Amino acid sequence: xxxxxxxxxxxxxxxxxxxxxxxxxxxxxxxxxxxxxxxxxxxxxxxxxxxxxxxxxxxxxxxxxxxxxxxxxxxxxxxxxxxxxxxxxxxxxxxxxxxxxxxxxxxxxxxxxxxxxxxxxxxxxxxxxxxxxxxxxxxxxxxxxxxxxxxxxxxxxxxxxxxxxxxxxxxxxxxxxxxxxxxxxxxxxxxxxxxxxxxxxxxxxxxxxxxxxxxxxxxxxxxxxxxxxxxxxxxxxxxxxxxxxxxxxxxxxxxxxxxxxxxxxxxxxxxxxxxxxxxxxxxxxxxxxxxxxxxxxxxxxxxxxxxxxxxxxxxxxxxxxxxxxxxxxxxxxxx
Amino acid sequence: xxxxxxxxxxxxxxxxxxxxxxxxxxxxxxxxxxxxxxxxxxxxxxxxxxxxxxxxxxxxxxxxxxxxxxxxxxxxxxxxxxxxxxxxxxxxxxxxxxxxxxxxxxxxxxxxxxxxxxxxxxxxxxxxxxxxxxxxxxxxxxxxxxxxxxxxxxxxxxxxxxxxxxxxxxxxxxxxxxxxxxxxxxxxxxxxxxxxxxxxxxxxxxxxxxxxxxxxxxxxxxxxxxxxxxxxxxxxxxxxxxxxxxxxxxxxxxxxxxxxxxxxxxxxxxxxxxxxxxxxxxxxxxxxxxxxxxxxxxxxxxxxxxxxxxxxxxxxxxxxxxxxxxxxxxxxxxxxxxxxxxxxxxxxxxxxxxxxxxxxxxxxxxxxxxxxxxxxxxxxxxxxxxxxxxxxxxxxxxxxxxxxxxxxxxxxxxxxxxxxxxxxxxxxxxxxxxxxxxxxxxxxxxxxxxxxxxxxxxxxxx
Numbered sequence: 001x002x003x004x005x006x007x008x009x010x011x012x013x014x015x016x017x018x019x020x021x022x023x024x025x026x027x028x029x030x031x032x033x034x035x036x037x038x039x040x041x042x043x044x045x046x047x048x049x050x051x052x053x054x055x056x057x058x059x060x061x062x063x064x065x066x067x068x069x070x071x072x073x074x075x076x077x078x079x080x081x082x083x084x085x086x087x088x089x090x091x092x093x094x095x096x097x098x099x100x101x102x103x104x105x106x107x108x109x110x111x112x113x114x115x116x117x118x119x120x121x122x123x124x125x126x127x128x129x130x131x132x133x134x135x136x137x138x139x140x141x142x143x144x145x146x147x148x149x150x151x152x153x154x155x156x157x158x159x160x161x162x163x164x165x166x167x168x169x170x171x172x173x174x175x176x177x178x179x180x181x182x183x184x185x186x187x188x189x190x191x192x193x194x195x196x197x198x199x200x201x202x203x204x205x206x207x208x209x210x211x212x213x214x215x216x217x218x219x220x221x222x223x224x225x226x227x228x229x230x231x232x233x234x235x236x237x238x239x240x241x242x243x244x245x246x247x248x249x250x251x252x253x254x255x256x257x258x259x260x261x262x263x264x265x266x267x268x269x270x271x272x273x274x275x276x277x278x279x280x281x282x283x284x285x286x287x288x289x290x291x292x293x294x295x296x297x298x299x300x301x302x303x304x305x306x307x308x309x310x311x312x313x314x315x316x317x318x319x320x321x322x323x324x325x326x327x328x329x330x331x332x333x334x335x
Numbered sequence: 336x337x338x339x340x341x342x343x344x345x346x347x348x349x350x351x352x353x354x355x356x357x358x359x360x361x362x363x364x365x366x367x368x369x370x371x372x373x374x375x376x377x378x379x380x381x382x383x384x385x386x387x388x389x390x391x392x393x394x395x396x397x398x399x400x401x402x403x404x405x406x407x408x409x410x411x412x413x414x415x416x417x418x419x420x421x422x423x424x425x426x427x428x429x430x431x432x433x434x435x436x437x438x439x440x441x442x443x444x445x446x447x448x449x450x451x452x453x454x455x456x457x458x459x460x461x462x463x464x465x466x467x468x469x470x471x472x473x474x475x476x477x478x479x480x481x482x483x484x485x486x487x488x489x490x491x492x493x494x495x496x497x498x499x500x501x502x503x504x505x506x507x508x509x510x511x512x513x514x515x516x517x518x519x520x521x522x523x524x525x526x527x528x529x530x531x532x533x534x535x536x537x538x539x540x541x542x543x544x545x546x547x548x549x550x551x552x553x554x555x556x557x558x559x560x561x562x563x564x565x566x567x568x569x570x571x572x573x574x575x576x577x578x579x580x581x582x583x584x585x586x587x588x589x590x591x592x593x594x595x596x597x598x599x600x601x602x603x604x605x606x607x608x609x610x611x612x613x614x615x616x617x618x619x620x621x622x623x624x625x626x627x628x629x630x631x632x633x634x635x636x637x638x639x640x641x642x643x644x645x646x647x648x649x650x651x652x653x654x655x656x657x658x659x660x661x662x663x664x665x666x667x668x669x670x671x672x673x674x675x676x677x678x679x680x681x682x683x684x685x686x687x688x689x690x691x692x693x694x695x696x697x698x699x700x701x702x703x704x705x706x707x708x709x710x711x712x713x714x715x716x717x718x719x720x721x722x723x724x725x726x727x728x729x730x731x732x733x734x735x736x737x738x739x740x741x742x743x744x745x746x747x748x749x750x751x752x753x754x755x756x757x758x759x760x761x762x763x764x765x766x767x768x769x770x771x772x773x774x775x776x777x778x779x780x781x782x783x784x785x786x787x788x789x790x791x792x793x794x795x796x797x
Contacts, residue, residue, distance in 0.1 A: 015644070019651045154356075154785070158723050158777030160730055163749060163770030169758035170766060181759035276642060277731055281753060295650070295736050303650055307643040314640035 013080055017071035023300055024067060027091075032057045092302045095293060104305040108287065112309070115279070115286035118202060119272060122209040127264055129214045134221025135248050141226060153219035156212050162277035165208045169281070172204055179204040182283040205282045213267075220263055224256040231255075258328040265321035272310055347712060350790045357786025363779035371594035382584075383591045386743040392582040396451065399573040401764050410447035415570035418442070420563050423550075434554040438564040442546045448571070449530045449541060455483075456565035457550060458498035460558075465489050467553040470501065472532050475544025480515055480532055482508045498563065503528045529569075577764040580755045585748070589768050592745040595656070596726050596776050599744075602660050603725035604718045607667020612714055615672035616706055619679030620698065630676070636669045642731065649737040656739040663728050671717050675710055682706050712791035719784030723777035730773050745769035 032054055036042055044050040062068050066076050097107040137146040173181035180201055228234065229252055237247050253260075279288025287306055294302040351357050374383075385391040396415040405411050423438040444450075459466055470483040485507065487497055501508075512525040512532070521539060523531045535542040552561045576586035618629040648662045682688060683706070691701055732738065733746025734753070748769040752758070757765040 015647060015651075154781055155774075155778065158727075158781050159774045160727055160734075160770060162731070162734055162753075163766075163773065166749070166753065166758040166766045166770065170761065170763055173759050174761040181756075272640070277734060280735065291646070292735060295646070298650070300650065303647065307647045310640050310643040315638050318638045 013071070013077070017080070019300065019304065021067060021071055024065065025062065028058055028061050028065070028067075032061065092294075092299050094297050095290070095299050095302055104301050107290065107302065108305055108309055111285065111287045111290050114198075114284065115272070115288065118205060118279075118284060118286060119209075121202070122206050122213070123264070123267070125206070125210050126213040126217055129210065130217030131221055131253065131260070132249070133214065133218035135225050135253055137218065138222040138225030138229065138252075139244075139248050141222075146222070149215065149218055149222070153215040156215040159212060160277075161209065161212045162281045164212050165205065165278055165281035168204055168208050202284070205278055205284055208282075209278060217267070221256070221260060224259055225252055228252045228256050258325055261324050261328055262321050265317050265324065272313060347787075347790055351786055354786040354789070356782045360779045360782025360784075360786065363775060364783065367593050367597060367776060367779060370590060371597060374590035374594055378587055378590055382587055383743065384741060386583065386588060387740045389581055392578075392584070394454075394567055395578050395582040395584055396569050396571070396573050397578065397582050398580050398762055398765070399571055399578045401575055401577040402572045403575070405572055411445070412448050412572055413444070413446040413450045413568070413570040415573035416442060416566070416568040418566045418568075420565060423564060432555070432557075434557075434559070436552040436554060436561045437549060438552075438561070439547050439549045440566045442548065442566070442568060443544075444533060444541070444546050444568075445543045446570075447541060449533050451569035451571060452503040452529050453569060454503065454567040455501040455548070455550060456498075456563065456567070457501070457552075457561070458496065458563040459487060459552060459554075459561050460494060460496050461487070461490055461554065461560075462494055462556050462558055463490065464555040464559075466555065466559055469549075469551040469553070471549040471551070473547040473549065474532070475542060475546065476536065478515075478518065478536075480512065482511050482528065482532070484511070494558075496562065503569075576768060579748070579751060579757075579762075579765050581751070585765065585768065588743040588748050589745065589772060591743060592748070592769065592772060593776075595742060595744050596729070596773070599656070599660055599663070599729045600722040600726040600776065600780065601718075603663040603667050603728075604721040606664045607721060607725075608671045608714055608717045610664070611668035611671025611717075612675045612707065612710060613702075614668060615675030615677075616679040616702055616710070618672070619676035620683050620702055620706060622680075622683075626676070629672075633669060633672050636666065639666075641666050641728070645728065645732055646735065646737065649732060654732070654737045654739060656742050659729055659732060659737075659739070663725050666728075667721060667725060670721070671714075674713070674717070678710060678713070679706055682709060712787070716784055716787035716791050719780045719787055722780035722784075726773060726776055726780075745773050 036050065036054055036057075042053070044053065059068075066079065069076050071077065071080065091102045092104050092107060095107060096102050097110045099106070099110075101107070133149065137143070137149045140146055169181045172179045182201075225248070229248075234247060234252060237251060238244075242251075276288040276291050278284070279286045280292035283289055287309070290302065291306050293299075294306070382391065394417055399415055400412075402414055405414065418440045420438070423440055425436070425438050427434060427436040429435070455470060457468060465487045467486045468483065469481065472480045472482060474480070483501060483505070487499070490497070508528045509525045512523075512528055515531075516523055516525065518536055519531075519534070520537045523534060525531055533541055533546075548566050550564050550566075554560070574584055574586055576584070576589060578584055614629065614633075618626045618633075645659075645662055645666070648665075649659060652658060652662075688701060688705055691705060696704075729744065730746030730749070733744050734750045736750055738744060738747045738750070746769075749766070752762070752765045752769075755762075755765075
């Protein structure tokens with residue numbers, strides 16, 4: 001698994017390496033020309049001399065940063081990996097954090113908690129609702145509830161979440177003025193009312209994610225529960241007279257846990273990608289909105305930074321999932 | 336798991352026909368195909384290629400609702416009317432060397448609210464003496480308002496072709512209308528001519544009836560001529576699907592979105608599934624180290640987050656439609672490779688495969704002649720199942736603003752809608768149809784895929 005993690009990192013760096021280098025080179029070029037223009041002490045007899053000086057200076061600085069070697073040279077590669085690990089992602093082009101810092105790391109760290117807040121809450125709700133609903137319909141296959149749930153799952157899985165978000169804005173912000181259309185609260189973060197305001201603004205995106213997510217979820221859980229309910233030990237418990245609800249909600253669900261945990265963790269990681277679009281729709285002040293803004297203004301360092309972070313979170317989640325699976329299901333050994 | 340059962344083609348079709356959801360999916364897909372054919376034949380390719388060129392759409396209203404919203408209760412809002420020279424009644428007379436050309440347009444205005452604005456188009460070809468243009472509105476109550484009287488700009492060459500547009504916001508219209516203020520029993524507002532011209536004299540409400548808009552050209556030379564004229568009465572509703580903020584006719588974008596989405600979905604799904612099929616079968620059949628190595632690569636792709644990588648690819652490499660289709664293929668083969676590998680693992684121990692191996696057939700021949708044909712039904716199901724994610728993937732990229740500007744997609748329309756805040760402004764006709772089309776296209780393939788899958792995939796049989 002560690003190999004996979006490392007290979008993923010290498011692949012990402014390979015994809016982004018050349019672009020990162022280009023950005024750095026451009027920044028250096030810009031800096032040097034700026035410096036030559038502003039420095040009154042530098043006088044050149046001919047324009048060619050001036051150009052030669054600029055080129056020399058650019059080369060010197062590139063050497064200093066190690067840009068004279070390609071991104072895949074062992075030394076630079078180790079450096080990149082180390083830099084990524086300490087989240088040193090360079091400077092943004094235009095966007096800044098709320099405190100005005102242009103460092104990509106600061107901007108992302110400022111937005112990360114809000115994304116985590118929205119998505120942990122929504123995934124928890126979706127998981128709990130989906131688990132119980134799935135167990136409920138899994139015990140009543142073929143009933144009207146089961147069919148409603150299956151139909152709903154098929155429909156909701158083909159709807160783009162962000163489009164449902166736009167419909168929610170239309171319904172709850174335009175038609176009925178219940179929730180604000182923009183999820184970015186107007187009160188300043190230092191205000192004590194900020195937390196409450198933030199939660200109020202979180203309701204609409206939260207409802208959207210839960211609405212789109214829980215149907216497919218319940219459908220997955222139903223699939224596992226049906227499998228478990230066919231096992232002999234469940235029949236044995238039934239004959240022993242253990243109440244039906246106890247069998248389903250504590251015995252069956254517990255035994256369905258390993259695959260369910262895997263899917264929960266994977267969907268949690270996957271929903272981070274969904275975060276991007278849902279946040280963009282609602283203007284929720286998290287990484288997704290930042291991503292959307294960065295794409296709009298083509299702020300490449302930020303785009304790369306967020307991609308790094310999202311990839312990292314995803315890969316780590318996949319890794320932890322494998323460990324958890326082994327913990328829940330002792331038959332599986334960590335490979 | 337039971338061994339793979341080979342079902343005959345007719346049996347699959349028979350079972351598929353019995354599946355209600357499968358038939359519903361096929362019907363939906365047929366509707367989409369009809370829509371694509373209609374788009375390709377009836378809507379000129381030009382208007383679709385020019386989707387992002389504002390000059391093409393200038394005659395249409397800004398964010399107008401679909402015309403059918405007028406049916407039903409509530410006040411009838413004016414429809415957007417575009418009249419070209421062909422709709423005009425043209426007469427001309429000549430007196431003492433002066434030619435008078437009159438283009439009159441008849442408009443039945445039976446709506447409950449005022450038009451948004453109006454625009455008068457005119458073009459003329461003339462030499463040294465510039466012609467004079469006079470515009471009159473003849474109202475249903477018989478009053479005539481002369482709103483404009485001015486000469487065209489002097490010609491710069493021998494023969495000047497001049498095209499102009501007179502907007503209702505033109506200052507001279509307001510100035511001319513001021514002289515009719517005394518006709519009204521209340522103080523009218525000449526600064527919004529569309530309201531004053533279409534108002535009742537005694538009450539502040541719309542005067543319904545037939546209006547005639549007359550463009551009179553006075554030409555002072557035999558060679559001079561009027562080459563074009565037209566009237567655009569800016570309404571609040573237009574067409575089958577309305578227009579967006581940039582005056583684009585949404586029905587064209589939505590119609591043309593269908594073939595584009597089908598192209599992306601099918602290309603990505605077919606390419607991805609075939610790559611995955613061959614990859615998985617090779618891994619499963621060869622086994623040992625080849626299997627181990629190939630499956631590790633598969634694992635790596637499996638642990639990459641799709642969307643961020645897609646975003647980075649389109650930002651760094653490009654966002655042309657064909658490129659994006661290619662990027663989506665990169666992630667489209669992973670799932671199929673896993674499934675086909677596990678089935679190939681079972682198939683390779685089947686007696687007939689072992690027999691052909693003993694007969695000395697080459698590995699490649701066995702893979703392509705004996706194993707892959709067994710997997711074909713499953714392949715079709717997998718293609719259908721992976722189409723929606725490809726369409727959603729493209730739509731999401733477009734929605735984030737990474738799309739081909741020369742080809743409108745449903746995701747791109749929604750991106751524009753989101754940027755303009757359409758949902759919060761209540762422009763539902765801009766938000767609902769494109770998303771619904773994405774959802775329905777996805778749904779069609781999900782239904783077909785699930786129905787096929789329950790028939791051909793041994794895993795989902797109960």
